[in-house]
Amino acid sequence: MKVLEDLKYAKGHEWVRVEGNKAYIGITDFAQDELGDIVYIELPEVGAHVEVDDIIGSIESVKAAADVYSPVSGEIVEVNEELETSPELVNEDPYDAWIAVVEMTDSGELDNLMDAEEYEKFCEEEA
Amino acid sequence: MKKTPLYDTHVALGGKIIDFGGWALPVQYSSILNEHHAVRNAAGLFDVSHMGEILIEGSGAQEFIQQMITNDISKMSPGRIVYSPMCYRNGGTVDDLLVYQLDTNRYLLVVNASNTQKDYEWLRDNCNTKDLAIKDVSADYGLIAIQGPASQKILQKLISIPLEEIRFFRFVDNVEVAGVKALISRTGYTGEDGFELYVSSDQTVKLWEEIMEAGANEGLVPAGLGARDTLRFEAALPLYGQELSPNISPLEAGLDRFVKLNKQDFIGKDALVEQSEEGLKRKLVGFEMIDRGMPRTGYKVQADGKDIGFVTSGGLAPTLKKNVGLALVRIQYSNLQDEFFIQVRGKSLKARVISTPFYLKQ
Numbered sequence: 001m002k003v004l005e006d007l008k009y010a011k012g013h014e015w016v017r018v019e020g021n022k023a024y025i026g027i028t029d030f031a032q033d034e035l036g037d038i039v040y041i042e043l044p045e046v047g048a049h050v051e052v053d054d055i056i057g058s059i060e061s062v063k064a065a066a067d068v069y070s071p072v073s074g075e076i077v078e079v080n081e082e083l084e085t086s087p088e089l090v091n092e093d094p095y096d097a098w099i100a101v102v103e104m105t106d107s108g109e110l111d112n113l114m115d116a117e118e119y120e121k122f123c124e125e126e127a
Numbered sequence: 128m129k130k131t132p133l134y135d136t137h138v139a140l141g142g143k144i145i146d147f148g149g150w151a152l153p154v155q156y157s158s159i160l161n162e163h164h165a166v167r168n169a170a171g172l173f174d175v176s177h178m179g180e181i182l183i184e185g186s187g188a189q190e191f192i193q194q195m196i197t198n199d200i201s202k203m204s205p206g207r208i209v210y211s212p213m214c215y216r217n218g219g220t221v222d223d224l225l226v227y228q229l230d231t232n233r234y235l236l237v238v239n240a241s242n243t244q245k246d247y248e249w250l251r252d253n254c255n256t257k258d259l260a261i262k263d264v265s266a267d268y269g270l271i272a273i274q275g276p277a278s279q280k281i282l283q284k285l286i287s288i289p290l291e292e293i294r295f296f297r298f299v300d301n302v303e304v305a306g307v308k309a310l311i312s313r314t315g316y317t318g319e320d321g322f323e324l325y326v327s328s329d330q331t332v333k334l335w336e337e338i339m340e341a342g343a344n345e346g347l348v349p350a351g352l353g354a355r356d357t358l359r360f361e362a363a364l365p366l367y368g369q370e371l372s373p374n375i376s377p378l379e380a381g382l383d384r385f386v387k388l389n390k391q392d393f394i395g396k397d398a399l400v401e402q403s404e405e406g407l408k409r410k411l412v413g414f415e416m417i418d419r420g421m422p423r424t425g426y427k428v429q430a431d432g433k434d435i436g437f438v439t440s441g442g443l444a445p446t447l448k449k450n451v452g453l454a455l456v457r458i459q460y461s462n463l464q465d466e467f468f469i470q471v472r473g474k475s476l477k478a479r480v481i482s483t484p485f486y487l488k489q
Contacts, residue, residue: 036353037160039443040421040450058472060421062159062353062443065472091158 001123002029004095008110009119010071015095016113023072023110024098027059030123032094035061041087043079044100050076052109057099059090072109074102131176132269132331140349148241150177152352159353163445166317166358169346170275172338173355175323176331179243179265181250184233187258192226192234194393195250197377197386203228208296208312211385212377213246214395218402219373220380222246223365225314227298232259239367253394269331273338273347274321274358276488281342282322286311290322305337316355318362319488361444363413363453363483369424369439370411370453378402379455380411381483409436410461413483414469415451418476422452422469428460429475430467435460438469444485451485452478 003009008016013031017024032038040060050056050070057068078101083089089097104110114122128151137144142153152174155162165171183192192200198211205228213221222242227235238246247263254261273282279290285305293299298312307330315321326334339347356366365371370380377386378399388400416422422441427434441452452469460467463482468475 036155037158039160040419042419062357063154065421065423 001033001120002095003116003120003123005116007095008071008113008115009122010069010113011122012067012069012071014068014071016071016110017098018107018110021104021107022077023074023102023104025056025068025071025100025102026098027068027090027094028119029094030126031066032091035059035064035066035091037062038087038090041083041090041099043081043084044076046076046079048076050074050102052112056102059087068099070102071113072102072104073106074104077101077103129177131174132328133174133176133335136332136335137174137349142349142351145352147177147352150240152177153349154353155351156349159351159357160445162348162350162354163357165346165348166275166319166350166354167446168275169348170273170277170281170321170342171317171348171350171354172335172342173272173274173350174270174331174335175272176269176328177240178270179238179240179246179263180268180325181236181238181243181247182233182262182264183236183250183259185259186232187256188232188234191254191256191259192236193391195253196224196226197393197395197399198226199387199390200226200228200234205230206297206299208298208314210296212371212382213249214377214393214399215373216394216398218376218378218395218398220367220371220375220377221249221373223367223371223377223382227310227312229300235264242367267328269326269328269334270323271326271331271335271338272315272321272323273342274315274317274319274350275347276320277342277345277347278319278321281338281345281347282311284341285337293322304334305341307334307337309334316364317358318364318484318486319358357442357445360440360442360453361446361484361486363485366440375411375455376402379407379409407458409455409457411439411453411455412461412465412480413451413453413485414467414478415449415481416469416476416478417466418478420469420471420474420476421450422454422471422476422478427470428454428456428467429470430460435467441469446486451481453483
């Protein structure tokens, strides 16, 4: 399973890439592999305010459905509309196919997330 | 978990093994969608060895089977196959199955894997004559299905008899396929052309490998349970446990052409005649989503502010690239173009009744 060094990870298998005060959020390689062929993605509303662990989207694969939980609090400032027509991009390149961008209200929340090494261990224990 | 003869083969091919009703089988090898499209465009190879086989032989065999199933086998002859539901006295469904006539007084019933024990006991418990023997012979058989437009071309490489002479729902027995003795039927569960090959379980691996090699340059891929489900769903073929159950009669499931109400008495006939004469109160319909979302088995269907039924199967139809489903709904909402709302994960999403099957092979 691919894990990128410079990202932060949540227990729900979401990843976060920080750019300034913005958090780009997606799901990991482990998650997309578990789900199988992703055929539908529901994106959050731009402008919505979210708290940590709020549902910011849902992903449906042929066999399963899963919610995406926000690893940080803040405002949804951008969503990746391409995923509405091409949900399979999440399978193809999970770390490139970000789902939403949150303008953070408290970047200190990032400390509650796992780094790459911790996440790798977390996945091993889950499997 | 129980293993079919091909378990190690699936693992070696990278199959993602899951627990399927107590059987260790691959849900996919590469991806469900890849395997689905391969079957529609070329061919896929399925391990269906978990299916049950029940042999019924003796002078009383035909009459007994006639009493147990809803369809009529009186016009059968050796080499033919009949599909039929099998019902409880109240008209609910025990299973849906295939009847292969092997010989004058010899029939092979092929039943759903999860129902093998139940069906065997049901047949045995309802047999009141000594003119026949009922045997569960499932363990003797391995079963491989090749499905897709390239199936005949691929299989023809391994067999000397002309396959085009085996018509749909017919079979030939004791034929050599790459040196393996097999019963080959032109049957399947995908809505495509294809064959199912019954072999002695110890020959299953050899046959699989021979077919994989013969299909290597024809686009043949191994296909798992996931694709098997999306393929049959697109073709609107019923899945026992979803479209058929002890609480869903074959008439409600739209299988009336396999229920011969003018046949001599059979288990469930009275209840089904009553259902037919009174008119169905609920019916299985196909629907497509109008609002964006994914319908799934068990999701409630609502209209006019109340529950009117439930989704029996739903999801993406990969060939059509749209979300569709089958639902058992009150008869008032079962007409083409009728609209209702599927309750999808807390949201009420609009859908409309469309005709089935969703996909018809070219």
